[in-house]
Amino acid sequence: xxxxxxxxxxxxxxxxxxxxxxxxxxxxxxxxxxxxxxxxxxxxxxxxxxxxxxxxxxxxxxxxxxxxxxxxxxxxxxxxxxxxxxxxxxxxxxxxxxxxxxxxxxxxxxxxxxxxxxxxxxxxxxxxxxxxxxxxxxxxxxxxxxxxxxxxxxxxxxxxxxxxxxxxxxxxxxxxxxxxxxxxxxxxxxxxxxxxxxxxxxxxxxxxxxxxxxxxxxxxxxxxxxxxxxxxxxxxxxxxxxxxxxxxxxxxxxx
Amino acid sequence: xxxxxxxxxxxxxxxxxxxxxxxxxxxxxxxxxxxxxxxxxxxxxxxxxxxxxxxxxxxxxxxxxxxxxxxxxxxxxxxxxxxxxxxxxxxxxxxxxxxxxxxxxxxxxxxxxxxxxxxxxxxxxxxxxxxxxxxxxxxxxxxxxxxxxxxxxxxxxxxxxxxxxxxxxxxxxxxxxxxxxxxxxxxxxxxxxxxxxxxxxxxxxxxxxxxxxxxxxxxxxxxxxxxxxxxxxxxxxxxxxxxxxxxxxxxxxxx
DNA sequence: CAGTGGTCTAGACCACTGC
DNA sequence: CAGTGGTCTAGACCACTGA
Numbered sequence: 001x002x003x004x005x006x007x008x009x010x011x012x013x014x015x016x017x018x019x020x021x022x023x024x025x026x027x028x029x030x031x032x033x034x035x036x037x038x039x040x041x042x043x044x045x046x047x048x049x050x051x052x053x054x055x056x057x058x059x060x061x062x063x064x065x066x067x068x069x070x071x072x073x074x075x076x077x078x079x080x081x082x083x084x085x086x087x088x089x090x091x092x093x094x095x096x097x098x099x100x101x102x103x104x105x106x107x108x109x110x111x112x113x114x115x116x117x118x119x120x121x122x123x124x125x126x127x128x129x130x131x132x133x134x135x136x137x138x139x140x141x142x143x144x145x146x147x148x149x150x151x152x153x154x155x156x157x158x159x160x161x162x163x164x165x166x167x168x169x170x171x172x173x174x175x176x177x178x179x180x181x182x183x184x185x186x187x188x189x190x191x192x193x194x195x196x197x198x199x200x201x202x203x204x205x206x207x208x209x210x211x212x213x214x215x216x217x218x219x220x221x222x223x224x225x226x227x228x229x230x231x232x233x234x235x236x237x238x239x240x241x242x243x244x245x246x247x248x249x250x251x252x253x254x255x
Numbered sequence: 256x257x258x259x260x261x262x263x264x265x266x267x268x269x270x271x272x273x274x275x276x277x278x279x280x281x282x283x284x285x286x287x288x289x290x291x292x293x294x295x296x297x298x299x300x301x302x303x304x305x306x307x308x309x310x311x312x313x314x315x316x317x318x319x320x321x322x323x324x325x326x327x328x329x330x331x332x333x334x335x336x337x338x339x340x341x342x343x344x345x346x347x348x349x350x351x352x353x354x355x356x357x358x359x360x361x362x363x364x365x366x367x368x369x370x371x372x373x374x375x376x377x378x379x380x381x382x383x384x385x386x387x388x389x390x391x392x393x394x395x396x397x398x399x400x401x402x403x404x405x406x407x408x409x410x411x412x413x414x415x416x417x418x419x420x421x422x423x424x425x426x427x428x429x430x431x432x433x434x435x436x437x438x439x440x441x442x443x444x445x446x447x448x449x450x451x452x453x454x455x456x457x458x459x460x461x462x463x464x465x466x467x468x469x470x471x472x473x474x475x476x477x478x479x480x481x482x483x484x485x486x487x488x489x490x491x492x493x494x495x496x497x498x499x500x501x502x503x504x505x506x507x508x509x510x
Numbered sequence: 511c512a513g514t515g516g517t518c519t520a521g522a523c524c525a526c527t528g529c
Numbered sequence: 530c531a532g533t534g535g536t537c538t539a540g541a542c543c544a545c546t547g548a
Contacts, residue, residue, distance in 0.1 A: 089508075196508065204319055242456070287533080512547100521537105
């Protein structure tokens, strides 16, 4: 009667208790030594469960995005809200909006949005970036990167890549925020955006991504190539915490 | 000089070797006891690395979708091809195509597609399904589920939910394939599809999903609600292997 | 300082695969 | 049968947190 492994029984029990509200969001689970004792009833002779087994159970919950850990503090329950990003319409494409597109989009949804650490750099295009922008391998690109917070919590990391000839002479190359929005700035310099192609993938986070997002859960990656009538003008790669984000697309079948 | 943990050094080294082609797709890595010896040079005194440490390294690679394991056999390198699904157009919406939409879509891409284990059931709608289809909680729905293979390998799991009143009297309620396609079948019964809304999320696989997909990597989940002019007519949930799948959307900004 | 999680070791027994 | 990975234990030392 193939019984489940111990670490899965522990994980299943903790998951059930968390979802039932026994450990509300933000609270700490019992410490690992305490859990060793708590689950001693699972041992035929009532001996305590070994620490590695407890840790294997906690690791599952961490990958599911249910809990996270802090060295020296403990394991705590993560907030379970999910934020839906409507991706089938580019915010700020229509001119004259006057505010930063991301902040505007989120304000509509009733959230507190914030951008941090805006940085600009000039780099050699990686093969992926060159392919997306249809550039020669090794061409120079301008990269603008930013960290985004939602209601004070880390939420996504974004990098936008512009072909050097396009960014040159625009505000995109300066390390400051573009008040009227980057799409409008491109339009003013003759690169009006008319369409884009998204590719959505998912994967485990890098160590840097996990550190910023405060999560070991998988990430949702949105790769967006925007183009004018003539050519690709921008590649934007956005990495979202997968446990709290969904991407939405509205599509009409028969135009 | 904060040196990296041992298991990360091992994982990084194996990852590099795999990507460099030292262990081509389909081949087996050295066994765990062998790897213990192989990395003894990382120990200051040249002693072998412990098995748990090796296993922690292999677990990372498994979550990244780089390798997979079979009990009694070993750890082998997974194929790294990725398949892009164009999701911004519903295959088979235009009437008169005559073949199954999924098989047609994939044949175009030059792949061998196959559906397996088509099953039909009547269930009570879960809260999520009821919300998507705008039904009363507890309403009955018809569920059609299928497993999909690509080039002979498991690729995705799909469940389609239809409101009972819509499926009744159509071929959707019978456990057989609908040769002219389910969208055409809906149209013939007065439920012509005119639009849909997708929500894309990602998460770790359940045990059943991991077993079928042969992968411990995260999954991409596509939730699609199709609607006629009057109402939602179908909810389709598709679970893709995240390591080999991207969803693509083409969007025009200014129609 | 005591308590927490992070890393690592050594060894045990089991279940599965293929010869 | 020998060799593989799957599970589990016991114990060690470290790094980080907060009182």
